[in-house]
Amino acid sequence: MKILYINPARLQSGLDAIITGAPLSLITIAAMVPEHDAKLFDFKVDKYREKKFRSELNRYDTVAITSMTPQVYSALEVAKMAKEQGCKTIIGGYHPTLVPDFVADHEYVDFTVRGEGEHTFKEIIDYLDGNKKQISLKEIDGISYKNKEGKIIHTSERELEHNLDNFPMPRRDLLKGKLYSYLGTTTRQVETSRGCPHNCKFCCIIKMWRNSTGGSTYRTKSISRIMREVYDVDWKNDFIFFCEDNFTINVKRTNKILDTLIKSGVNTKMRFSCQSRVDTLYNNPKLIDKLYRANFRQVFLGIESVHQQSLDAMNKRNTTPAMVKIVVKSLRDKGISIFGGVIIGFPGETKRMVRQNIQNTIDLDLDCVQFTPITAFPGTPFYDEMKEKGRITATNYKFYDLFHPMMRTEELTSKDFLQLVAEAYAAFYLKGWILRRAKEYLNPFGKFNWMLGSLGRLVKQGILGGLAMLYSQGITTKIISEELKNKAELMKDINPTIKIGTAKKTEEPIKHDSLIQEIVKETS
Numbered sequence: 001m002k003i004l005y006i007n008p009a010r011l012q013s014g015l016d017a018i019i020t021g022a023p024l025s026l027i028t029i030a031a032m033v034p035e036h037d038a039k040l041f042d043f044k045v046d047k048y049r050e051k052k053f054r055s056e057l058n059r060y061d062t063v064a065i066t067s068m069t070p071q072v073y074s075a076l077e078v079a080k081m082a083k084e085q086g087c088k089t090i091i092g093g094y095h096p097t098l099v100p101d102f103v104a105d106h107e108y109v110d111f112t113v114r115g116e117g118e119h120t121f122k123e124i125i126d127y128l129d130g131n132k133k134q135i136s137l138k139e140i141d142g143i144s145y146k147n148k149e150g151k152i153i154h155t156s157e158r159e160l161e162h163n164l165d166n167f168p169m170p171r172r173d174l175l176k177g178k179l180y181s182y183l184g185t186t187t188r189q190v191e192t193s194r195g196c197p198h199n200c201k202f203c204c205i206i207k208m209w210r211n212s213t214g215g216s217t218y219r220t221k222s223i224s225r226i227m228r229e230v231y232d233v234d235w236k237n238d239f240i241f242f243c244e245d246n247f248t249i250n251v252k253r254t255n256k257i258l259d260t261l262i263k264s265g266v267n268t269k270m271r272f273s274c275q276s277r278v279d280t281l282y283n284n285p286k287l288i289d290k291l292y293r294a295n296f297r298q299v300f301l302g303i304e305s306v307h308q309q310s311l312d313a314m315n316k317r318n319t320t321p322a323m324v325k326i327v328v329k330s331l332r333d334k335g336i337s338i339f340g341g342v343i344i345g346f347p348g349e350t351k352r353m354v355r356q357n358i359q360n361t362i363d364l365d366l367d368c369v370q371f372t373p374i375t376a377f378p379g380t381p382f383y384d385e386m387k388e389k390g391r392i393t394a395t396n397y398k399f400y401d402l403f404h405p406m407m408r409t410e411e412l413t414s415k416d417f418l419q420l421v422a423e424a425y426a427a428f429y430l431k432g433w434i435l436r437r438a439k440e441y442l443n444p445f446g447k448f449n450w451m452l453g454s455l456g457r458l459v460k461q462g463i464l465g466g467l468a469m470l471y472s473q474g475i476t477t478k479i480i481s482e483e484l485k486n487k488a489e490l491m492k493d494i495n496p497t498i499k500i501g502t503a504k505k506t507e508e509p510i511k512h513d514s515l516i517q518e519i520v521k522e523t524s
Ligand code: B12
Pocket: 009, 010, 011, 013, 014, 015, 016, 019, 020, 021, 022, 023, 024, 025, 026, 028, 029, 064, 065, 066, 067, 068, 069, 070, 071, 090, 091, 092, 093, 094, 095, 098, 113, 115, 116, 117, 118, 120, 121, 189, 191, 195, 203, 204, 205, 208, 243, 244, 245, 377, 400, 401, 402, 403
């Protein structure tokens, strides 16, 4: 059988426009059916022309599409095309797991896959390929489909694989020739664990990796398996990104992985990056040293908010803004760059509080920041709560892209969110950030000289691409508010350890908000 694996269209907003990550999901499920012909078409990096794409679809029996929430319409559009060209269609990933009815309801989707995909995908392909085991669809756990009467059937939950080492190695050969890049550096992902032992009400990880009784899970791969995967990556890339949400959940395990990377010498040939948490790094300062020795040069941290009340509500009670400052400084002192995630408008935060958060982020001088309006993904308890309170403002899933607002809070309207997210990007990136980065990255004797190798791409994709994205969204310094310009006044009631300077009043205040008319229309 011929299977075309498809990563649907990229988003044109937020940092996604300048970050292209390889779809580990698709190359992972493809590894389960090596006996079938496979090709990957990735809208993020492959050139798309409809006519050519349709004739490509003609050559395949089945398409396997992955979809996060904001990509779901693109995924469905591709499924429709595939159906028109006579293919069987299978869709899996986050959105199909969180809202299976929405996906399964479309007549051109044959199989909607919920949760862990490997075993389910293999069983569907065996079913389509002659069904030698003579099973009925109802016997395939973890799928949703329409029966002959048009009723959506959800089969039982798929049991999670208890040992992640049992899965075959991802089909990295399918990525050949595709240039994935992460803010200018080329990157490949390696997954070392799945799930999370915590249970935050706004997180969709829990539903993806929950066991059949509904509990959250955390499973890890063995060190030898992780090393096999590291060796399997094409080392021509700049980075290996350990892509799970928190690579450092279990400090003992993290230490073991780092020791192995150091002992094996891989750290002299390859750079690494990961996602971690401030509290873990604060409580384990030696881990920062070891990350450095293992050649980790980029860490993603959820900075979230300068307001303790928001951190507490986000299940980050053990983190304080002062700890954030210390960890950020310790990492940057070593030459480890930081990609921070900052939430705009956590419930309870007023406009002034959001601006204090933006100013604090600027003061932290992070290398890169994604400002995210508070987002409730469907299928999470947080979404249900916001829906019940009438706070969901956008029903169109394309706005669930962590750039546009999809909800309001008691304190902020959708329009406020649009303004504040735009203002955050403008104030962070358009006021001296480029100069500060250039000074650090261009210094051949500086701590960040490891950036020099990828400087061309960094400038072209990360900086120029990023700026083009901002300007295309109407984000300029003109939209920075007077309140944010007056730093001393704004920060006076904030943690006194955060240094206060004086901002120059040079720009005009915002005259009108011309951003994203569509969402304003929908939400007003
Ligand atoms: C690495 C990562 C990225 C990378 C790479 C993305 C990529 N192309 O895969 C980057 C940084 C680029 C990224 C960007 C974004 N991401 Co992201 N990302 C992740 C992360 C941390 C890991 C994903 C991963 O590779 N997992 C490992 C693979 C093996 O697991 P998987 O993808 O879930 O696939 C399994 C199943 O889902 C299923 N499956 C998936 N697809 C399919 C398809 C078929 C046919 C079948 C049968 C099964 C199947 O089977 C797989 C194996 O079991 C997750 C969080 C997490 N822990 O999962 C967030 C996550 C997926 N991202 C998320 C979001 C929102 C985004 C962005 C929209 C954010 C933004 N605006 O910047 C963008 C959109 C990217 C895009 N347009 O493609 C959300 C998705 C929420 C949602 N409801 O959709 C998550 C869950 C983070 C979160 N906690 O909210 N992301």
